[in-house]
Amino acid sequence: MRWKIAARPIGRELRIGDFERDSAPPELALREGAIRVQVLMLSCDPAQKGWMENVAGYAAPTEIGGVMPAGGVGRVLESRAAEFAPGDLVQGTLGWSDEMVVEASAMRRVRDEPDAPRLALGLLGSSGLTAYFGLARIGVPQPGDTLVVTGAGGGVGSIVGQIGKIAGCRVIGLAGGADKCRWLTDELGFDHAIDYKAENPKQRVRELAPGGIDVLWDNVGGQMLDDLLARIARKARVVICGGIARYQQGGRPPGPASYFNIVFKSARMEGFLLSDFADDHDIGRDRLRTWLAEKRIVQRDEVVDGLENAPQTLMRLFRGENRGKLLIRVAD
Amino acid sequence: MRWKIAARPIGRELRIGDFERDSAPPELALREGAIRVQVLMLSCDPAQKGWMENVAGYAAPTEIGGVMPAGGVGRVLESRAAEFAPGDLVQGTLGWSDEMVVEASAMRRVRDEPDAPRLALGLLGSSGLTAYFGLARIGVPQPGDTLVVTGAGGGVGSIVGQIGKIAGCRVIGLAGGADKCRWLTDELGFDHAIDYKAENPKQRVRELAPGGIDVLWDNVGGQMLDDLLARIARKARVVICGGIARYQQGGRPPGPASYFNIVFKSARMEGFLLSDFADDHDIGRDRLRTWLAEKRIVQRDEVVDGLENAPQTLMRLFRGENRGKLLIRVAD
Numbered sequence: 001m002r003w004k005i006a007a008r009p010i011g012r013e014l015r016i017g018d019f020e021r022d023s024a025p026p027e028l029a030l031r032e033g034a035i036r037v038q039v040l041m042l043s044c045d046p047a048q049k050g051w052m053e054n055v056a057g058y059a060a061p062t063e064i065g066g067v068m069p070a071g072g073v074g075r076v077l078e079s080r081a082a083e084f085a086p087g088d089l090v091q092g093t094l095g096w097s098d099e100m101v102v103e104a105s106a107m108r109r110v111r112d113e114p115d116a117p118r119l120a121l122g123l124l125g126s127s128g129l130t131a132y133f134g135l136a137r138i139g140v141p142q143p144g145d146t147l148v149v150t151g152a153g154g155g156v157g158s159i160v161g162q163i164g165k166i167a168g169c170r171v172i173g174l175a176g177g178a179d180k181c182r183w184l185t186d187e188l189g190f191d192h193a194i195d196y197k198a199e200n201p202k203q204r205v206r207e208l209a210p211g212g213i214d215v216l217w218d219n220v221g222g223q224m225l226d227d228l229l230a231r232i233a234r235k236a237r238v239v240i241c242g243g244i245a246r247y248q249q250g251g252r253p254p255g256p257a258s259y260f261n262i263v264f265k266s267a268r269m270e271g272f273l274l275s276d277f278a279d280d281h282d283i284g285r286d287r288l289r290t291w292l293a294e295k296r297i298v299q300r301d302e303v304v305d306g307l308e309n310a311p312q313t314l315m316r317l318f319r320g321e322n323r324g325k326l327l328i329r330v331a332d
Numbered sequence: 333m334r335w336k337i338a339a340r341p342i343g344r345e346l347r348i349g350d351f352e353r354d355s356a357p358p359e360l361a362l363r364e365g366a367i368r369v370q371v372l373m374l375s376c377d378p379a380q381k382g383w384m385e386n387v388a389g390y391a392a393p394t395e396i397g398g399v400m401p402a403g404g405v406g407r408v409l410e411s412r413a414a415e416f417a418p419g420d421l422v423q424g425t426l427g428w429s430d431e432m433v434v435e436a437s438a439m440r441r442v443r444d445e446p447d448a449p450r451l452a453l454g455l456l457g458s459s460g461l462t463a464y465f466g467l468a469r470i471g472v473p474q475p476g477d478t479l480v481v482t483g484a485g486g487g488v489g490s491i492v493g494q495i496g497k498i499a500g501c502r503v504i505g506l507a508g509g510a511d512k513c514r515w516l517t518d519e520l521g522f523d524h525a526i527d528y529k530a531e532n533p534k535q536r537v538r539e540l541a542p543g544g545i546d547v548l549w550d551n552v553g554g555q556m557l558d559d560l561l562a563r564i565a566r567k568a569r570v571v572i573c574g575g576i577a578r579y580q581q582g583g584r585p586p587g588p589a590s591y592f593n594i595v596f597k598s599a600r601m602e603g604f605l606l607s608d609f610a611d612d613h614d615i616g617r618d619r620l621r622t623w624l625a626e627k628r629i630v631q632r633d634e635v636v637d638g639l640e641n642a643p644q645t646l647m648r649l650f651r652g653e654n655r656g657k658l659l660i661r662v663a664d
Contacts, residue, residue: 226587245594255558255587260575263603270602271595 002097003068003310004064010053014318018052019068019096019311026099035104037074039094041117042304042310043125044073044317044326045155048241057275068310071108071126072101072330073117084109084213091120096310101155113321122325123159123292123299126223127272130241131159132284132315133277135167138270139215139239143168146209148228149218150243152193153180154300154317155172155325160217161190162297169215172208174201176320186298202227212236212265222253223284236267244318300324334643335400342385344517346650348512350644351400351428355526358431360548364413364625368437369406371426373458374450374642376649377403378551378574378659399427400642403458404662405442405449406432411506416441424450427653428481428642432663440662455491455631456617456623458606462573463491464616465609467499469506470602471547471571478541480560483551483576484525487633487657488650492549493522494629501547504540506533506556508652515655518620544597552576561590561601569600570594576650632656 006020021066030036049332050061051069062069074086081104083169084090094100094106110120122128122329134156141147147164151157152173164171173184173190194204205213212233218225221243232238232251277284291297301324304313310328316328338352362368369595369597373581374559383394383401402424415434416422424439442452454460466488473479479496483489484505493516494566496503497514504524507514526536533556537545544565550557553575594601609616623629637644641658649658 140625190629221592240592240595253589255589255591257585257587259587259591259601260553260572260603262601263572263575263605264602268600268602269591269594270600271592272598273595276598 001294002095003307004065005052005062005068006064008053008064012310014049014052014315016311016315021299021308026107027101030078030101033081033104035076035081035084035090035107036078036104037090037094037100037107038054038077038183039072039074039098039100039307039330040077040089040332041121042094042096042307042328042330043071043121043127043155043205043302044328045126045245046317046320049318065080067097067100069095070310071121073120073165076324081105083107083322089116089120091125096307098307114312116187116327118301118303118327119292119299120153121327122301123288123297127155127325128159128285128288128299129259129277129281130274131156131163132288134239134241134272135160135163135215135217137277138272139237141167141169141215145169145214146172146211148172148205148209148213148215148232149217150321151242152184152190153172153320154219155322155324156220156241157217158184158300158324159297162188162216163291166291166296170209172205174220180209180323188298190225194255196224200305202230205231213265215239217241218243219297221296226256226258227263229256232261232265232267234265234267236262236265238267239261240269244320245328255287301327303327303329307327334427335641336397337384337394338386338401340396340398341381343467344641346381346384346647348643348647353640357612358429359433360431365413365436365560366433367408367413367416367422367430367438367439368410369422369426369432369434370409371404371406371430371432371662372421372664373405373453373640374428374660374662375403375425375453375459375487375661377458378576378645378649379632381650382648388453391524391575399429399432401425401427402642403453405452411436412439415439416482421448421452423457427470428639430639434608437556449625449661450635450659451624451631452603454487454633455620455629459618459657460620460631461613462606462621463488463495463635465606466571466573466604467492467495467547467549468616469609470604471549471569472561473499473547473663477501478504478543478565479547479549480504480506480537480541480542480545481549481551482506482560483652485652485655486551487654488573489549489551490516490520490632490656491629494520495623496547497521497523497627500622502541504537506552510572515632520630528556534562538562547571549573550575553588558588558590561588561593564597564599566592566597566599568597568599570599572601572603574601576652633659635659635661646655 064262089110153175184193219242479501485507550576
């Protein structure tokens with residue numbers, strides 16, 4: 001089975017009707033350089049909504065009627081490429097389908113280890129690498145810095161906070177709901193968590209970080225970013241990673257009116273794409289793997305079984321219902 | 333004579349009634365460490381409105397009934413400080429008054445050369461140094477880069493564009509009015525000028541810089557910044573220097589909704605204060621002086637005679653009526 005894109009969710013929330021299920025038989029012919037992959041595990045990422053909208057800034061254009069793209073891990077069933085043999089584990093842009101035919105050159109090999117698909121899509125995949133490079137290279141945390149993370153309960157945010165602790169920062173996470181906040185402090189080692197649904201983030205940050213925010217990692221945008229920009233410290237680094245607020249609202253949400261505070265604070269606000277650091281991805285993966293082995297960092301994720309649940313699962317991501325990386329298990 | 337602050341222009345345009353003229357006699361007593369200065373020339377700067385509003389981010393708090401502060405150059409009349417003797421030229425925060433008593437330690441000596449007050453308040457003062465350090469250290473222009481400057485006709489913008497040319501950039505300035513635009517290209521050597529009152533900046537920048545903006549220098553904020561952020565190139569540097577739009581409007585104008593484009597473009601938006609580079613101010617001044625001697629850069633300014641015209645002159649600045657640095661000559 002597979003899920004195709006039926007409509008573009010431009011300026012509105014995702015709907016179940018944006019996807020159409022079909023049971024077309026898998027492609028039979030395999031062109032030179034291609035591989036047939038059994039899909040094992042798929043990743044849920046905010047950028048997927050951007051892909052569906054065909055937002056100019058994002059990489060892969062999508063088509064109505066095309067298979068919904070998703071980062072994933074699969075096992076090679078058949079190969080017409082020298083790089084891979086049947087049985088190999090591969091990772092790359094797959095899709096919401098049991099089976100995909102893809103260009104071998106667009107895939108990378110995954111080490112066949114316990115929990116390989118989960119790790120490859122989480123801590124050792126784009127979430128972990130985004131957290132690592134964005135924090136290390138753009139946020140440049142210094143020991144003793146106060147690091148504030150919005151969307152701290154998500155796949156990226158939950159890793160950013162843990163790396164921040166390794167870097168010697170005081171880490172404050174913002175997340176929705178008391179349970180998720182407890183999870184951040186008790187299981188992930190955040191120093192403080194602010195429940196933005198029940199507390200006033202601006203005021204709580206003022207109490208918890210009277211000296212201001214040295215590194216602000218923003219996954220959210222909108223009002224929350226605006227509030228926090230008003231609380232940055234001198235020479236602060238503001239890492240713009242995502243904009244869940246932006247994905248959900250109709251039209252473009254207003255920009256952060258507090259942006260001018262970067263002048264008063266001699267601060268910087270910077271964006272990045274994971275591909276900017278492509279030459280160093282192996283370095284990042286090695287560090288994350290080391291910290292994982294040393295138990296200085298944990299991957300907390302939610303794995304939902306069954307491709308049939310893919311649309312509802314992705315919708316949960318945008319409602320902020322997940323704790324850590326949200327994954328869809330398609331096959332074992 | 334002198335002008336005192338009569339009201340704070342919070343969230344609205346400056347008014348003549350925000351100032352009150354009086355003719356109090358100068359302070360007679362000179363405490364240890366102070367100097368009495370005859371004010372010669374005063375600078376008009378956007379930040380002065382921020383000072384009057386007592387915006388938290390700005391340095392000097394002001395008081396209703398206090399002399400309106402202004403950067404200026406004066407001649408020492410009397411000294412109780414070892415650093416200065418009568419006759420010396422000094423620069424620092426003075427005020428709208430014929431004569432001021434100030435702490436010697438807050439002033440710096442100015443070389444007694446032809447046109448010393450004009451140069452010290454323009455090219456060799458905060459305007460020139462802001463342009464130099466903001467562009468060199470934050471904008472980091474590379475030869476061949478496209479540099480776009482908003483508020484290009486102002487004291488800082490007119491120097492930024494000229495330094496951009498020295499750095500090998502293609503320079504596009506935005507200013508209000510055909511005359512001012514001609515002045516930018518014909519007298520200051522900008523490659524192109526866009527009259528934002530008559531042309532569509534977003535579309536014109538697309539035509540003039542199809543590869544996008546590598547360095548964006550923003551003095552304006554508001555809609556113009558938002559439009560231009562949509563046109564930045566990969567790895568662009570956006571230097572936030574001022575926000576004239578911000579000073580004029582009631583309440584806080586909306587932030588730039590296009591801020592998220594810094595993610596798609598792996599770009600950076602950064603603010604600074606001139607004091608960040610205090611250790612290097614002499615280096616900047618030397619470079620500007622050299623370029624001035626080599627006629628690679630010119631100071632274009634407007635000098636208005638008479639302290640009695642100070643309020644109207646400052647108001648012209650906020651209406652964007654000046655070409656280059658706007659100065660008030662108090663005495664010769």
